[in-house]
Amino acid sequence: EVQLVESGGGLVQPGGSLRLSCAASGFTFKSYAMTWVRQAPGKGLEWVSEITGSGSSTHHADSVKGRFTISRDNSKDTLYLQMDGLRAEDTAVYYCAKYYGSGSYKSWGQGTLVTVSS
């Protein structure tokens, strides 16, 4: 059974940094692209970042480009999201998700809440 467990969320001041982790199990982690999707309180879903299985290629939404970095450690079956220069508008639940087929996401974690506030 695929399991994705996010951690690392919390309260951070504007301009601060945070690193989210997503521990994966139940599948061959290195074989799948992985994604971060976020959801601000009471709002819709926003695609954030994606990384290939090898980690050789990444993509980021314009809203986080230059501030967030997605990475992975295939020896630890773990996905990361390094978030720097955090802003109030980055406040959201952050989900990691496993790539499925041509680009949809079948397996999701439970989410971790990031709150950016002074």
Next chain:
Amino acid sequence: DIQMTQSPSTLSASVGDRVTITCRANQSIRSWLAWYQQKPGKAPKLLIFDASSLESGVPSRFSGSGSGTEFTLTINSLQPDDFATYYCQQYSSYSYTFGQGTKLEIK
């Protein structure tokens, strides 16, 4: 970026009804579209991928259609468990984008 627009934003319906949600892209995404269901406090659940393929385990009352720029999600014979928020998502080109969501409410 490709913009995805869902309509309506809110939909009121009754158990047993047939409902349709529309998702439009501002440029062709061929069939690279998924539909998700989300309930409060929960992660999204994949319903449909590649515009019309039903995900394993999803009831057959859910169906998807469309290609290019216009897509629909249809739910036949609404069940109490179907009242939730639905999102479309394009994966034709980065940045992948979601529609703003359609909240399906009990009438």
